[in-house]
Amino acid sequence: MSALFELAGVGVQFGAAARGVRALSEVNLSIQPGERLALVGANGCGKSTLLRVLHGLIRPTAGQFSSPAALNQAMLFQKPYLMRLSVQANVALGAWLRGTPWARAMARAQVALQRVGLADLAQRQARSLSGGQQQRLAMARAWALEPQVLLLDEPTASLDPHAKHEVEALMHEFAQQSPASTLIFASHNLGQVKRLASRVLYLEAGHVLADLSVNDFFSGPLLQQRYPAAHFFVKGETL
Numbered sequence: 001m002s003a004l005f006e007l008a009g010v011g012v013q014f015g016a017a018a019r020g021v022r023a024l025s026e027v028n029l030s031i032q033p034g035e036r037l038a039l040v041g042a043n044g045c046g047k048s049t050l051l052r053v054l055h056g057l058i059r060p061t062a063g064q065f066s067s068p069a070a071l072n073q074a075m076l077f078q079k080p081y082l083m084r085l086s087v088q089a090n091v092a093l094g095a096w097l098r099g100t101p102w103a104r105a106m107a108r109a110q111v112a113l114q115r116v117g118l119a120d121l122a123q124r125q126a127r128s129l130s131g132g133q134q135q136r137l138a139m140a141r142a143w144a145l146e147p148q149v150l151l152l153d154e155p156t157a158s159l160d161p162h163a164k165h166e167v168e169a170l171m172h173e174f175a176q177q178s179p180a181s182t183l184i185f186a187s188h189n190l191g192q193v194k195r196l197a198s199r200v201l202y203l204e205a206g207h208v209l210a211d212l213s214v215n216d217f218f219s220g221p222l223l224q225q226r227y228p229a230a231h232f233f234v235k236g237e238t239l
Contacts, residue, residue, distance in 0.1 A: 010028075082127050
């Protein structure tokens, strides 16, 4: 099966070389359809930048990046940007911008809201929702686009435990809806990574220092033997 994303020596530099910030360095990565890939590491390690490269929001300043031209993908940010519109209109807008007639987009939005448990709030102002509800709204907006790939940047940060559980359940549902559905997410919550990921990348200072199956990352001796920096990160986060 052809890779969805191929990165060879990818680097991202913000600003001039002398005073700029190198957000990614020499990233080599291949992501296949159906993977559930978690990006972990400390703040500033490059997780968000890598997600934005994958979504086409940032162009690499070094190396080669490729993905299929017709790939349908959607991205959720830590704090969703919501228009001053109703919940339903916020969902419909994405489909409308992609060429779906407004009436059909609104009907698709209602189906997506039903899927995330927000159908009863369809006419509420979107910005009046709680943090957890806003993330579920963002998930509905992504679902309405019928993406093959869903990228998420700290999707449950600052949410209460109940809201985290709801968003995680939706992430799991997306990943299970077809064998080719691909989930890529950044998270500081290692319990969430254990529950949702099949593969884990550990980043530090813009470098990918470990790329392992979720089982090897958390329970195998391979991490400690070959990737000591990642081992100490996991140990520190789970003490």
